[in-house]
Amino acid sequence: MQAENKFSAENPIKTVRSLYIHIPFCAKKCIYCAFFSAPPSENQIEQYCQCLLIELEMVAETLKPQTIFIGGGTPSLLNTEQWKKLLKGLERLNLLGAEEFTIECNPATVSDYKARLWLDYGVNRISIGVQSFDDDILKLLGRIHNKQTALNTYETFRKTGFENINIDLIFGAPGQTLDLWQKTIQEAFSLQTEHLSCYELTPEEDTEYFKSLNSGNNTVDEELVSAMYDELVEKAYENGLFRYEVSNFARDKSNVDNGIPSFACKHNVNYWRGKWYYGAGASASGFKDGIRTRNVSNTELYCQLLKSGKSPVEEIDKIPPLSRAGEIAAFGLRMDVGWGYAEFLNATGFDLRTHWQKEMVRLIGLGYAVGDEKSFRLTPIGLRFADWAGELFIR
Ligand code: SF4
Numbered sequence: 001m002q003a004e005n006k007f008s009a010e011n012p013i014k015t016v017r018s019l020y021i022h023i024p025f026c027a028k029k030c031i032y033c034a035f036f037s038a039p040p041s042e043n044q045i046e047q048y049c050q051c052l053l054i055e056l057e058m059v060a061e062t063l064k065p066q067t068i069f070i071g072g073g074t075p076s077l078l079n080t081e082q083w084k085k086l087l088k089g090l091e092r093l094n095l096l097g098a099e100e101f102t103i104e105c106n107p108a109t110v111s112d113y114k115a116r117l118w119l120d121y122g123v124n125r126i127s128i129g130v131q132s133f134d135d136d137i138l139k140l141l142g143r144i145h146n147k148q149t150a151l152n153t154y155e156t157f158r159k160t161g162f163e164n165i166n167i168d169l170i171f172g173a174p175g176q177t178l179d180l181w182q183k184t185i186q187e188a189f190s191l192q193t194e195h196l197s198c199y200e201l202t203p204e205e206d207t208e209y210f211k212s213l214n215s216g217n218n219t220v221d222e223e224l225v226s227a228m229y230d231e232l233v234e235k236a237y238e239n240g241l242f243r244y245e246v247s248n249f250a251r252d253k254s255n256v257d258n259g260i261p262s263f264a265c266k267h268n269v270n271y272w273r274g275k276w277y278y279g280a281g282a283s284a285s286g287f288k289d290g291i292r293t294r295n296v297s298n299t300e301l302y303c304q305l306l307k308s309g310k311s312p313v314e315e316i317d318k319i320p321p322l323s324r325a326g327e328i329a330a331f332g333l334r335m336d337v338g339w340g341y342a343e344f345l346n347a348t349g350f351d352l353r354t355h356w357q358k359e360m361v362r363l364i365g366l367g368y369a370v371g372d373e374k375s376f377r378l379t380p381i382g383l384r385f386a387d388w389a390g391e392l393f394i395r
Contacts, residue, residue, distance in 0.1 A: 015062065015063070015064045016062055016063050016064070016065075016276045016277060016278045016286075016288055017064060017065060017066040017067065017270070017275065017276065017277075018065065018066070018067045018068075018069075018267055018270045018271070018275060018276070018277035018278070019063055019065040019067070019068045019069070019095065019098075019277070019278050019280065020068075020069050020070075020071065020267075020277060020278070020279045020280070020284060020286075021052065021056075021068070021069070021070045021071070021075075021279075021280045021281055021284070022036070022071060022072060022073065022279065022280070022281030022282060022283060022284040023048075023070060023071070023072040023073040023074065023075040023077070023078065023281065024036050024037045024038065024048075024072060024073045024281065024282050024283065024299050025037060025038070025039065025040040025044070025045060025048075025072065025073050025074060025077050025078075026038065026039060026072070026073055026074045026077065026106075027039060027074065027077060027106075027108075027109070027144050028142065028144055029142065030141055030142040030143060031140075031141055031142040031207060031208035031209045031212075032141060032142075032170075032201055032202075032203075032204065032207050032208070032209040033204075033207060034204030034205070034206060034207055035072070035073065036073075036282065036283035036297050037072055037073035037074070038299075040077075044299065045077070045078055045079075045082055046082060047303055048281075048282075048299060048302075048303060049078070049082055049085060049086050049089075051302060051303045051306040051307065052086065052089075052280055052281055053086070053089040053090075053093070054306040054307070055280050055281070055295075055306055055312055056089070056090070056093055056095065056280050057093060058311070059278060059280075060093040060094065060095060062278075062288075063095060063278055065095055065098045066098055066099045066100070066266075067098055067099065067100045067101075067102075067266050067267035067270060068095070068098045068100070068101045068102070068267070069102045069104075069267040069268075070102065070103045070104065071102075071104045071127075072104060073104075074104070074105070074106045074109060074129075075103050075104050075105060076103065076104070076105030076106055076109040076110050076114065077106075077109050079114075080111070080113050080114050080117060083114060083117055083118070084117060087117070087118075087121040090121075091121070096121060096122050097122060098122065099266065100124065100125055100265070100266045100267060101122050101123045101124055101125065102123070102125040102126070102127055102166075102265070102267060103118055103123050103125075103126060103127070104127045104129065105126065105127070105128055105129070105153070106128070106129045106143075106144065106145065107128065107129075107130065107145035107149040107150040107152070107153040108144050108145040108149045108153070110153050110156055110157075111156075112156055112159075112160065115156050115157055115160040115162070116160055119160055119161055119162065124162070124163070124164055125162075125164040125165070125166070125265070126157050126162050126164070126165045126166070127165075127166040127167075127168065127195075127197075128150065128153060128154060128157075128165065128166065128167045128168070129143075129167075129168045130150045130154075130167045130168060130169060130188070131143055131168060131169060131170045132147075132169065132170060132173065132176075132180075132184050133147045133150065133183065133184045133187040133188070134147070134176075134180050134183065134184060135147055136175070137173050137175065137176055137180065137184075140173065140174060140175060141170065141173060142208070147187075150167075151191075154167070154191055154193075163194070164194045164195070164263060165193045165194055165195070166193060166194070166195035166196065166197055166265065167188055167191070167193050167195075167196060167197070168197045168198075168199070169184060169185070169188060169196065169197070169198045169199075170198070170199055170200075170201050171198060171199075171200055171201065171225065171228040171229065171232065172200045172201040172220065172224070172225040172228065173201050174212075174218045176228075177224075178224060178227055178228060178231065181228045181231065181232075182231060182235075185198075185231070185232055185235055185236075186235075189235065189236075189239040189241070194250065194251045194252075194263040195241075195248070195249065195250045195251070195263050195264070195265065196236065196241050196248075196249040196250075197247055197248050197249075198229075198232055198247055198249070199247050200225055200229070203220075226384070229384070233380075236249045242261045243336055244259075244260050244261055244264050244335060244336050244337070245264075245268070245272065245334050245335045245336070246334050246383050246386050248264070248265065248268070250262075250263040250264045250265075251263045258337060258340075258343075259336070259337035260335070260337060269335075271331065272331040272332055272334060272335055273328070273331075273332060273343075273347060274324070274327075274328035274331065274332070274347045274348060275347075276288040276289070279293075279294075279295065280295075281295065281302070282295055282296060282297060282298065282299045282302040282312070283295060283296070283297035287319075290318055290319055290321065290324065291316060291317070291318055291319070292315075292316075292317045292319055293313045293315065293316050293317075294313065294314060294315040295312040295313055295314065296312055296313075296314045297314075320395075321348070321349060321350070322350065322355070322395050323394075323395050324348065325344075325348035325349070325350040325355070325395075326356075326393045326394045326395040327393075327394065328344075328347055328348050329344065329348075329352060329356060329390075329393040330389075330390030330391070330393045330394060331390070332344070333369075333376075333377070333378055333386060333389060333390055333393070334383075334386045334390065335377075336377065336383070337375070337377060338369075338375055338376050338377020338378060339352055339375060339376055339377070340374055340375040341353060341374065341375060341376070342374075352376060353376075355395075356392075356393055359392040359393055360376055362392070363378070363382060363389055363392070366382075367379060367381060367382070368381060368382030368385060368389055369382050369389070
């Protein structure tokens with residue numbers, strides 16, 4: 001306990017500024033989803049929220065969140081009473097007041113009252129899992145909502161007063177033509193959201209989608225997927241949404257911070273810049289002071305441990321500084337601005353040019369990256385291969 005106190009607000013350098021809270025419940029599993037989530041059993045949500053607060057109470061002194069992200073799963077599945085208890089708990093633990101406070105939600109699980117409650121407790125950013133504006137694609141993906149529900153949900157948040165809204169979209173779904181994708185992105189642009197996240201549908205093991213690809217019932221058309229991404233980047237730019245990471249676009253480049261649009265998700269930028277974070281909830285992970293932790297990926301066990309006063313952490317890994325720096329290099333290269341050498345040195349203690357010179361030269365030679373005396377970043381073509389390029393930096 002004494003060691004923990006040392007990391008409290010008196011020592012801001014040792015304080016964790018980003019808090020993630022995982023809600024592992026969904027109404028129904030989508031065919032492509034590998035996230036830790038499942039439909040809840042009776043009373044499970046109630047019990048889980050109590051345990052989340054027990055976990056947070058154990059660490060509250062070491063946290064001073066500037067960003068909070070409640071994700072899942074489907075956080076909006078909690079009813080208003082459950083939300084009230086959770087938010088009051090965060091208030092009691094002195095964890096509210098973050099500069100950016102995001103809640104992820106799904107259409108069909110939001111009410112005016114819930115939206116109002118969130119706003120009242122300082123939530124100022126909403127991320128809606130829309131995925132598509134085509135009803136057939138939504139059905140095929142196993143989503144519980146249709147286009148109209150998604151539009152109504154968006155309207156609810158705007159009416160309530162939210163001024164920073166993201167929507168998530170998926171491209172490369174089976175049966176999705178370029179024309180259907182164009183219609184979906186046009187619909188998204190017409191809403192004038194502040195942020196847009198677009199992910200290629202990827203086959204994660206143990207998902208229905210993975211099995212259908214393996215059994216030959218579906219195939220991936222790489223050329224089509226690539227054309228969809230190109231279309232997205234071009235049209236997003238024309239509509240005032242600037243790509244700042246491979247899958248993420250945000251408004252307001254006039255008010256940039258280090259080349260990053262002002263509506264970029266600060267919480268995620270903190271991850272990509274290698275900042276410390278705490279993850280609360282079943283399966284959540286955290287990183288601080290060279291140590292990565294992961295909580296048990298079992299909701300029942302998570303609750304049992306906390307109720308008996310034990311820690312839910314099941315993995316503790318000490319990451320060697322050079323390995324962590326390599327990871328941070330890889331994350332940061334996913335961003336359009338890449339890495340300034342001074343910024344990287346400050347974040348990791350290592351000079352990118354000294355330790356990764358060979359990799360940088362290789363990427364520049366391939367036309368996948370450019371560098372000058374101040375910074376190094378992937379080119380638009382290089383960003384398409386950001387996963388592969390990032391792997392080169394892992395130590
Ligand atoms: S709603 Fe999201 S977290 Fe839940 S099953 Fe679908 S993709 Fe996964």
